Amino acid sequence: MMPSYFIAHGAPSLVLEEHAYTDLLKNFAAYTTKPKAIVLFSAHWEEPVQTVSAVDEYSTIYDFGGFQDELYRITYPAKGDRSLSNQIQSLFSKQGIESALDEKRGLDHGAWAVLKLIYPNADIPVVALSVNRYLTNEQQYEIGKALSSLREQDVLVIGSGGTVHNLMGLNWRSEGTDAWAEEFDNWLQSKLETWDTTSLFNYRDLAPYAREAVPSSEHFIPLLIAMGAGDAGRKARLLHRSYQYGNLSLSCWQFD
Template identity: 75%
Template sequence: MMPSYFFAHGAPSIVLEDNEYTKLLKQFKDNNPRPKAIVIFSAHWEENVQTVSAAKTYETIYDFGGFQDELYQMTYPAQSDRVLVDQIQNLFSKYGVDNVRNETRGLDHGAWAVLKLLYPDADIPVIALSVNRYLSNEQQYEIGKALEELREQDVLIIGSGGTVHNLRKLNWQSEAVDGWAEQFDNWIQSKLEAWDTAALFQYRDLAPHAGEAVPTSEHFIPLLLAMGTGDSARNAQLLHRSYQYGNLSLSCWQFN
């Protein structure tokens, strides 16, 4: 069964960087089986109803400002897969998840920056999925669980977001890691490895410094979505964790 993953996408400039985290992403295609298709939940696509992308060829959305000019020249012209779109919508409906499709939206940087590092040739079909911050954490997990069987069909499922993601707390010059960010991530790690969903669903009340680490939930949600796709085996493995700008968490979790 194809593992599923959570990748932190950091700042948009991550696609231009050379560090241990980007090396892991760049080497991913050489160290793992090639997927038939990729399904990716992006923190930067928020909708009140679960939305499934179905554009024939994706435009590249530059949903950021003030970064290197080179970023605005990058494209990721992946194509969708209408058969897989239908299957995903059917699975959502089967699990009681209201859903619609969008045939015009391109890929935001939460999707294309990660995919550009993983599969730079954009030659694998991609289905982007929205997130909804107004659902409960239990509902987020169930949405991921609805797609679990796709992993048996060599479909790679990715949640793209960030566990510690507070732009107001960033120190762009800092090389030291803020203790509160590590404490939050350590708590999350312990609960993921124990598959303690009861605690994770209440992370805002139980985790240290949750308010600082997750001021708004859209970047954390993809972790729960990816976790839900591993419900049968319930095995979580941390492949990487580092920080930029004092507290911006760059982590990779594998679920299988």
Template identity: 70%
Template sequence: MMPSYFFAHGAPSLVLDVHEYTSFLKSFAASMPTKPKAIVLFSAHWEHPTQQVSAVPSYSTIYDFSGFQDELYRMTYPAQGNLALSDEIRTLFEQHGIPSASDGQRGLDHGAWAVLKLVFPEADIPVVALSVNRHLTNEQQYKIGQALGALREKDVLIIGSGGTVHNLRRVNWRAESAEAWAVAFDHWLREKLEAWDTESLFRYRELAPYAQEAVPTTEHFIPLLLAMGSGDENKRAKPLHRSYQYGTLSLSSWQFD
């Protein structure tokens, strides 16, 4: 069964950066036991009150950021869609009582293409992009991921792209190490994920140290719960990488078996 993954996407410039996390992402595909037949990706940068399922034959590239290197605005990730898989996803959502809608126009935002360009630079695997909804409960987020778990048996790779610690207001562009509160939050998170303690994870904003600082808004944290939910059958979480960028952006990756 194909594992599911959570990848932090950091700043938009991640795709140009050279550090231990980008090295990890660039070597990741070679570590996979088999090449995915398709990729289903939840991006923190596509928010919608109704679960959206992309249904496009091919993707444009969205530059949903400003003030970065000119090179970023020339990059493309011309992935193909998979309309049959889009329909299958909507059927799974319907079977689990999750309202959804098809989107036949939207391209890939940087939460999607920056990660995919590092991991699968050839853009030769079909992609179905999905939105997130910060107004749902954490348990509902988990159940959305859980509804898609059966896709893993078909070698479909499910990815959540966001950030466990993502505080843009406290970014220090010159920081050489992480803020202590960011590390404390991620440490608590690791304990709960490895124990598959969903009761605590669903209440992380009450229970985790420095949760308000680490997760001032929830859209970047949600993809972690979505990816985790898709691994509900076996309930195994494995940390793959953790480093930090600009003091308050956690560059972490998790595998859910």
């Protein structure tokens, strides 16, 4: 069965960088079976109703400003998969999850920056999905769980976000790591590895420095969704964790 993954997308410039984390993503295809399709939840696509893309070919959205000119020339013309989009809607419906199709939206940098690193040829169909910060954490998990059967069809489920993502707290010149960011991620690791969903669903009250690490939940939500997609096996494995700018976490979790 194909694992599901949480992949932190960091800053938009990640796709141009060279370090241990980008090396991991660039070699992603070497240690995983090539999927038939990719289902990706991006923190940068928020909708009040769970939305499923249904396009023939994606445009590239440059939803950022002030970065290198080269970033604005990158494209990721992945194809969509309308039959998979319809199947996803059906799976949601069976679990009582309301959803809608979107036939126009391209891929934002939370999607294409990650995909460009792991599958640079854009030769695998992609279905992008939105997130909704106003749902409960239990509901986020159930959204991922509703799609867990796709893994049996060699469909790769990815949540793209960030566990510590506080843009107001970044130190762009820092070469060290803030202790509070590591403390939050250490707590998170202990709960993921023991599949302690009770604690995870209540992380804002239980985790140290939760409000500093997650001032707004849209980047944390994809982790819960990817974990939910791995509910059948309930095994979590940390593949990488590092930091940029003092506390921006770059982590990759595999759920089997």
